[in-house]
Amino acid sequence: MKDIVFELIEQEKQRQREGLELIPSENYVSGAVLQAMGSVLTNKYSEGYPSFEGINEWNETEIAERTLPNYRYYGGQVNIDRIERLAIDRACRLFHADHANVQPHSGANANEAVYYAWCQPGDKILAMSLPAGGHLTHGAPVTRSAKIYNFISYGVTADGDINYDELEEKALAEKPKIILIGYSAFMKIPDFERVAKIGAKIPGCLLMADMAHVAGLIAGGAHPNPLDYGFHVMTSTTHKTLRGPRGGLIISRGKVSSPLKKPEHTLENIPTLIDRAVFPGAQGGPLEHIIAAKAVAFGEALQPEFTDYAHNVIKNAKALADALLKRNFVLQGGGTDNHLILIDIKSSFGIDGKTYEEALDRVGLTLNANALPSDKGGAFRPSGVRLGTPAITTRGLGVAEMEIIADWLHRVALLCQNPNTPDSDYDKIHSEVHNLSLRFVI
Numbered sequence: 001m002k003d004i005v006f007e008l009i010e011q012e013k014q015r016q017r018e019g020l021e022l023i024p025s026e027n028y029v030s031g032a033v034l035q036a037m038g039s040v041l042t043n044k045y046s047e048g049y050p051s052f053e054g055i056n057e058w059n060e061t062e063i064a065e066r067t068l069p070n071y072r073y074y075g076g077q078v079n080i081d082r083i084e085r086l087a088i089d090r091a092c093r094l095f096h097a098d099h100a101n102v103q104p105h106s107g108a109n110a111n112e113a114v115y116y117a118w119c120q121p122g123d124k125i126l127a128m129s130l131p132a133g134g135h136l137t138h139g140a141p142v143t144r145s146a147k148i149y150n151f152i153s154y155g156v157t158a159d160g161d162i163n164y165d166e167l168e169e170k171a172l173a174e175k176p177k178i179i180l181i182g183y184s185a186f187m188k189i190p191d192f193e194r195v196a197k198i199g200a201k202i203p204g205c206l207l208m209a210d211m212a213h214v215a216g217l218i219a220g221g222a223h224p225n226p227l228d229y230g231f232h233v234m235t236s237t238t239h240k241t242l243r244g245p246r247g248g249l250i251i252s253r254g255k256v257s258s259p260l261k262k263p264e265h266t267l268e269n270i271p272t273l274i275d276r277a278v279f280p281g282a283q284g285g286p287l288e289h290i291i292a293a294k295a296v297a298f299g300e301a302l303q304p305e306f307t308d309y310a311h312n313v314i315k316n317a318k319a320l321a322d323a324l325l326k327r328n329f330v331l332q333g334g335g336t337d338n339h340l341i342l343i344d345i346k347s348s349f350g351i352d353g354k355t356y357e358e359a360l361d362r363v364g365l366t367l368n369a370n371a372l373p374s375d376k377g378g379a380f381r382p383s384g385v386r387l388g389t390p391a392i393t394t395r396g397l398g399v400a401e402m403e404i405i406a407d408w409l410h411r412v413a414l415l416c417q418n419p420n421t422p423d424s425d426y427d428k429i430h431s432e433v434h435n436l437s438l439r440f441v442i
């Protein structure tokens, strides 16, 4: 008898095919990535690391064929080592890095590992606040990290940019161990150079960029790379614009000699300190099927088509933002320079973000309610919604379709203003969304 779980997976496949995914942190992975994830590599335990010899130096055939001594605690690693080394090598090439740790199970784990590698309990970390657009793992009081470390936050200005003056003032006064640039709802390009100069004035300050949202844009050359401006570490998820499996990644400049030996606590040793923080510091056996899928996704991102993809994501986001502005939507920061748009739906049409999210679900358009900086609505009834173009761009939608989507978003906002709108009004838009979705197969 077929497990009912598979029926539900089929239903989810249909939902994804028949609607449009506008959540900016989601994407559609390739068949090859799915295949690696569903492979026999899930059967294998491989605590520890492969050798790092030849990373960034050898070609892929050499990496895939040579067997080297490793730093593992289990036997039978001949293929696993080669796959993980390919994933590391590809990540380094994508992000101009010397070292990559591909083992974090998620973006949250990647961030925690960096904090753990560089900070002692009570140390200060300067990061963007959650309401301003930062991520939960950047010090939101509900998190474990916030109980261990002393987070200090900076915010954004009225025009939606990082408040660099505030960041500088707090950095120089508080002398944090880490300055973190990263966000889940921010639409500008950070001034990495300015932040690197601020960090350089503070001895022992680690410059960390959490680029989970824009990693694919960086990989595709459509967004600056913090490592090119002197940042020591970049963390990321692998499943957003980077279009890989759900997971985390940490890249850095500098080589690891041996992850078995505890190194001195210096910035030069940060790659080794991070490897030891991931394993054995925070995780056990790596998910080698996911690491293989990361390797496949990084391989795809190294292809020239991915450069087009990254630029098209931004082109579509800008076109969508313009089309929304024409229809009287109020956008945080006035528009976007990346893949993400934050609508102040309360100021635009007098409805809250959750009501709007639920109404859009009814027509097959998926996005998420999101708090705005200084939101009074709380986490469950925020005044904003967040949307973006990574997934629909993968699907092949272009600038012409952004007008159509903006039009649906506008019509649903108007329907939402009246609680007695008949179902048939939503159904009509749903069938239009459905028809367009089927033109762009996944």
Ligand SMILES: Cc1ncc(COP(=O)(O)O)c(C=O)c1O
Residues within 6 Å of the ligand: 025, 105, 106, 107, 108, 109, 111, 135, 137, 182, 183, 184, 210, 211, 212, 213, 237, 247, 248
């Ligand atoms: C900037 C940023 N960092 C970290 C994370 C956490 O990633 P994960 O959900 O894989 O733990 C996210 C996820 O949304 C994010 O946006």
